[in-house]
Amino acid sequence: MAQLVLADHDGVTLRPATLNTVTAALALGPEVHILVAGSGVGSVAREAAAINGVSKVLTCDDERYRHLLPEALAPLIASVAGRYTHVLAPATTFGKNVMPRAAALLDVAPISEISAVVDASTFVRPVYAGNALATVQSADALKLITVRGTAFDAAGTGAGSASLESVPAADATEGASWLSEQMTQSARPELTAAKIIVSGGRGVGSRENFALIEALADALNAAVGASRAAVDAGFVPNDYQVGQTGKIVAPSLYIACGISGAIQHLAGMKDSGVIVAINKDEEAPIFQVADYGLVADLNKAIPELIDALKR
Amino acid sequence: MKAMVAVKRVIDYNVKIRVRSDGSGVETAGVKMSMNPFDEIALEEAVRLKEAGTVSEVIAVSMGASACQETLRTALAVGADRAILVETDADLQPLAVSRMLSVLAKREEVSLLFLGKQAIDDDANQTGQMAAGFLGWPQGTFLSSLKVDGTHLVVEREVDGGLESLRLAIPAVLTADLRLNEPRYASLPNIMKAKKKPLETVTPADLGVDPAPRLKVLSLAEPPARAGGIRVPDVATLVAKLHSEAKVI
Known part of the structure; x- marks a missing residue:
């Protein structure tokens, strides 16, 4: 068979x-x-x-x-x-x-x-x-x-x-009809299909400052993600959330910025190929899963990183 | 119309689970248990429909050991009117759970059966769809929006890459995704009131369902641990490493 x-x-x-x-x-x-x-x-x-x-x-x-x-x-x-x-x-x-x-x-x-x-x-x-x-x-x-x-x-x-x-069609169950679809019209790749993801956490500080994360993502043609803390703080909408109660992702490169590395976030991204963590708290648990850890203020490090990538 | 909400007792999402060394399962002794987060969202949606006058009664259902009563009391504190516990020590799996839910949905003559899209322990994402199959009802899964339009529902679903809108006849099965709403916390007065709300206990046999599992879990193992990484001193080193060592940019 x-x-x-x-x-x-x-x-x-x-x-x-x-x-x-x-x-x-x-x-x-x-x-x-x-x-x-x-x-x-x-x-x-x-x-x-x-x-x-x-x-x-x-x-x-x-x-x-x-x-x-x-x-x-x-x-x-x-x-x-x-x-x-x-x-x-x-x-x-x-x-x-x-x-x-x-x-x-x-x-x-x-x-x-x-x-x-x-x-x-x-x-x-x-x-x-x-x-x-x-x-x-x-x-x-x-x-x-x-x-x-x-x-x-x-x-x-x-x-x-x-x-x-x-093969012949089968009898359908009644009661459901399709109305429309709205596919995300973003120049950025979709989170679960992206090869590179740049994610921001509570350490990003504000909704306005999340533009830094987006700028880095655009420099890498990456998708933008977030930790639950960043979503709860109102920086970004819920569908950005990577983690146990959000999206499970496994890109080749995951860059976590200002993310402490709560269990529920790690569960959503730890199968990524290469993990980079940028965090000013050198004790942050995210560094335990990161292949490359940079202890730095993301407000300085991300613009530097964008400049370096453009060169 | 009446709504039924299935709520599962799971290990709290903030707990780092530990696999037992003999591979027989996950350590649960002394571990904080909570309502499955997706079920909290499903429950919130049903309670909001009751508050809007669309739904006349919200019935919370849980299945498993007697400790699931705690989860049902939480549901009652959030706004469910009464609760049903299907009490069993069997290793419950989605096939049996969805069959029992479909029996209860018919017995209680509910029009809307709500669930979370998946439970964060077995991650099966099956129970709602299977209950809809058993009931022969339309299904609205992974919902980010729900509107009642007379005898129909207009729902928006989270699909890969965007959203899909459907029109569903009532009765229907609905499963909640993260964006559907933000669940409330139960207030202390409501927690006290919930203690007096009715909680009925039945068994799988009462529902005519054999709860025996069809999937045998042979073992549970920790996934391979990530090898420890390195610290880089500055951005230039990071870019160099990503470029020449990891070869990801």
Whole structure:
């Protein structure tokens, strides 16, 4: 039997995390299929068929799947799941939204956001915001899984030549309709997808002074984050928050400015590649996780850093 | 219409968790426990709807050991009208919890079932979506805004890279993200009043649900620790290190 990957896409192209999910699926067995559901998704299906290692693309092109609402999509997943040992989706907001609903329809205990495959029924997943790793074993015949994209390499593309199979639409649950979307129109990268993040904490001092953090971010083409303390102090909106109750990030470079390093903040960023801490308090716990620590007043250090980067 | 809010008792978000050396779980003896922060936001939203006259009654539900009564008393102090504890010593997982919630939501004839988007202990982010699946209700997950519009809801959801707006028929399942509201603290008089509010205790068997876990946790381990870093004396050294040693800029 094969593994099925649920494609995350915007109607035109695949979202990159789908490729990482294919890699996780290939770790479970050689035959991987992809389900592309949507409306007018021919280009997405062709893109999926070219992913290395994918042998079949199931397509379900129907108006009811246009916005990938879980009320419509979960019954479709349930209708094709019987052909597979595992159904996997990326742990994006899309995958997290639909997979548990499909699991309820199938009476399966889903496994969220795995970071490693041990064997066909055993997986590693972070819990307590990554402060512990749980190894869990599923007793269900069918496994429904979401995959943490940063934990698996992206599958290659271009060498695949999967066959296409159209599958019939399933009855959708009524009651939900899509109104609109407002995607963040920022020149800066999105926090959870950024390669570099510059974050500010209470030490930044004021809402006005947060412009320093933004200027450094712009010099590095980085996203802007914040600690909960900075959010609570009203320096920045809540969606900037990195931490256990905010966003979990793992960029290649994380620069923490004026952040003391409370447990709840560390939980959200300690999987970053390289961590830099700039703080005038040399006892700040952030220095214990930082690869490079600079004990300095950020009001002096950040402008210097921006100047140095421009050179 | 009535609202039900699921509240989970978890290790407080400010506590640094310790994995037991035998890998059997997390040390909980003497550790501060609190209401899951996302559930606090869900509860606040339900209480605000009651204060606005949209909702007639707010029922708080928790599941687990008898100590969950504390969490329910907190919910009552914040503004829930009554509470239900599903008492069990079983290792509860989202599948059983969502099934029991769906049974209770039907029994109590609620129109809105609120939850936090995830609990900060197991980080599963499943229970609301699964309850919606069991109930056959529409779901509004990861909400940053909620408006009641007659027989429908207009919700705004936090999705990767932005926001999505949906119109949902009532009854519906709703899960709270961070921006939905800022939860209040319970006042001392309300904490005193909460002690007199009704708290019913039922068992999984009363709800006709087998709470046995389907996922076996084989072990729990600390993630690999970060190697200690170095201090740099000035900005120039920092930039040089990032450039030539770490190669990240």
